[in-house]
Amino acid sequence: MSLVVVGSVAYDGLETPHGKVDRILGGSCTYISLAASFFTRVKLVAVVGDDFAEADAGFLSSRGIDLEGLDRVPGKTFFWSGVYSPDMNDRTTLVTELNVFADFKPQLPESYRTEPYLLLGNIQPALQRSVRSQMNGVRYVGGDTMNYWIGDYRDDLLSTIRQWDFLLINDSEARMLAGEHNLRRAADKIQRMGPQTLVIKRGEYGAILFHGGQHFIVPGFLLEDVFDPTGAGDCFAGGFMGYLAQQGVHPQHGEIDHQVLRRAVIYGSVMGSFCCEKFGPDRFRTLDHSEIDDRYREFKAFTNF
Amino acid sequence: MSLVVVGSVAYDGLETPHGKVDRILGGSCTYISLAASFFTRVKLVAVVGDDFAEADAGFLSSRGIDLEGLDRVPGKTFFWSGVYSPDMNDRTTLVTELNVFADFKPQLPESYRTEPYLLLGNIQPALQRSVRSQMNGVRYVGGDTMNYWIGDYRDDLLSTIRQWDFLLINDSEARMLAGEHNLRRAADKIQRMGPQTLVIKRGEYGAILFHGGQHFIVPGFLLEDVFDPTGAGDCFAGGFMGYLAQQGVHPQHGEIDHQVLRRAVIYGSVMGSFCCEKFGPDRFRTLDHSEIDDRYREFKAFTNF
Numbered sequence A, B: 001m002s003l004v005v006v007g008s009v010a011y012d013g014l015e016t017p018h019g020k021v022d023r024i025l026g027g028s029c030t031y032i033s034l035a036a037s038f039f040t041r042v043k044l045v046a047v048v049g050d051d052f053a054e055a056d057a058g059f060l061s062s063r064g065i066d067l068e069g070l071d072r073v074p075g076k077t078f079f080w081s082g083v084y085s086p087d088m089n090d091r092t093t094l095v096t097e098l099n100v101f102a103d104f105k106p107q108l109p110e111s112y113r114t115e116p117y118l119l120l121g122n123i124q125p126a127l128q129r130s131v132r133s134q135m136n137g138v139r140y141v142g143g144d145t146m147n148y149w150i151g152d153y154r155d156d157l158l159s160t161i162r163q164w165d166f167l168l169i170n171d172s173e174a175r176m177l178a179g180e181h182n183l184r185r186a187a188d189k190i191q192r193m194g195p196q197t198l199v200i201k202r203g204e205y206g207a208i209l210f211h212g213g214q215h216f217i218v219p220g221f222l223l224e225d226v227f228d229p230t231g232a233g234d235c236f237a238g239g240f241m242g243y244l245a246q247q248g249v250h251p252q253h254g255e256i257d258h259q260v261l262r263r264a265v266i267y268g269s270v271m272g273s274f275c276c277e278k279f280g281p282d283r284f285r286t287l288d289h290s291e292i293d294d295r296y297r298e299f300k301a302f303t304n305f
Helices: A028-036 A054-062 A099-103 A125-134 A147-152 A154-161 A171-178 A183-192 A232-247 A258-275 A289-303 B028-036 B054-062 B099-103 B125-134 B147-152 B154-161 B171-178 B183-191 B232-246 B258-275 B289-303
Strands: A002-006 A010-016 A019-026 A041-048 A066-072 A079-084 A091-097 A117-120 A140-144 A166-170 A197-201 A207-211 A214-218 B002-006 B010-016 B019-026 B041-048 B066-072 B079-084 B091-097 B117-120 B140-144 B166-170 B197-201 B207-211 B214-218
Touching: A002 A028, A002 A125, A002 A232, A019 A028, A028 A041, A028 A054, A028 A232, A028 A258, A041 A099, A054 A066, A117 A125, A117 A232, A125 A154, A140 A232, A147 A154, A147 A171, A166 A171, A166 A232, A171 A183, A171 A197, A183 A197, A183 A207, A197 A232, A197 A258, A207 A258, A214 A258, A214 B289, A232 A258, A258 A289, A289 B214, B002 B028, B002 B125, B002 B232, B019 B028, B028 B041, B028 B054, B028 B232, B028 B258, B041 B099, B054 B066, B117 B125, B117 B232, B125 B154, B140 B232, B147 B154, B147 B171, B166 B171, B166 B232, B171 B183, B171 B197, B183 B197, B183 B207, B197 B232, B197 B258, B207 B258, B214 B258, B232 B258, B258 B289
Parallel strands: A002 A041, A002 A117, A010 A079, A041 A066, A117 A140, A140 A166, A166 A197, B002 B041, B002 B117, B010 B079, B041 B066, B117 B140, B140 B166, B166 B197
Antiparallel strands: A010 A019, A079 A091, A197 A207, A207 A214, B010 B019, B079 B091, B197 B207, B207 B214
16 A cells, blocks of 8 residues: 655755855755655656666665656756845745756546555645546545645635545745634634645645644654755655554544544654755655654654643 | 732833734833733732823732832833734834833842842843842842843843853844754853753743753644734743742752643743734733633643644
């Protein structure tokens, strides 16, 4: 049983107060897949150009990620570059070259279509819906979106998330989607739009889970050094969904245990925190399961009273 | 055994998206004392003018707060007014009239000087130090400060907090005081300035406790309605210190139990959250102990995993 992940695979140019890289593997699908790969088998769906390096494909494969759904087409891979502010709370985009990603029309390989878990990275809502419709018998589906789709593609987005079990967005996006500043009331409204489970990401302040009339709040991990925050939200999504897939959640067989969702939020937070410790997705080259277990225990230790 | 609280007693004009009051009881000493009064006996030190209403003194007395240290002098009571932004994350000061507070030289009544607990609201560091020196055999002392004193009275402030057991400030103030953006490293630096216990308040995002090489993070309570956030930080301080006084902490008799400090942070958060539910300090007119206990349990429920 695998998790299908759809989104962008890209190259990023990054500059933070800790340094600069001109070109490093990036994209939502990359971060989600790498983070999830520590919990479950991942099948990736994305498009890259003929400049995509074998070493990068090799890195993904080394994490057991299935690349049958990685479409390689003539042209250049999606490229983005940006510079972070000194406190890393803001970033300025320098370059966005969609390249082959502009014509991304995800087609799932036959072997992907019967998998039970689907995580839709932040792409156009109509594409997310198209992927959902290619899956037969999916048990649990959810994804991410962003302010651009909420503002300019609202109807499209609403008919997309209506089919989702969970939605993962940040706090300003949740407020925008609900048209409501108070997060508790915003969450009520969003849950009525479809997703029974809502996770609101708050960056360095952690995350809130809303599910079944309850909520759970976890603070962010206090890193000694935030090296590069790129991809942390996607790694949260990957850890969250990867853990649920590992646990074999199956809502059609009755309500999901709220405690399992809480633990999924912690694993999401754990993976997001590791992501920030090196440039791009480099931390996942060396991360091992004992480090994940240790950090989970640290979350217990600094929140328990 | 009582807690001595020093700070301002004022009248405030407040405007939030929920309404407007022209003149309501306020000031750091008022909020701290009211919040602490649910845990321990409080002795207040402040100055007011001859316009100070008997009804307001009556409210404080009704909470068992000792007003022997409330100096009533000719002139007007400190007046402040401000307007909150629509999301209540920012506020604009309209009027600040220091009035009799401009000449505040706190003199402790004899009956206050042997009390074991002292909480210094945000006033000039030299005045905080003068109050500290009037207390004999104080067991546990701490307080609040603000960006103005950190920037313009730095040496004065440093020699003041050197004598404190704990310091309670917000995250931007902590970064400013330490000259360090990363909160973990900022906390290390501040603890080396004197206070063994540091609590960093993060507004709606909760608080972080640093003590003895450990840290504890609590998220903020998700209110359905934030009616008026004025005084929430002071109520946090009052709940925190009130609980420690109730528990009879005595660091000279050995290290304070870290778990007691964590619970104090929760009670601080509980009192700060109640404060926001009505204008000014009005929520404390009706609050009872069972509501405090219930909210403490809610904090457990929404943070436990």
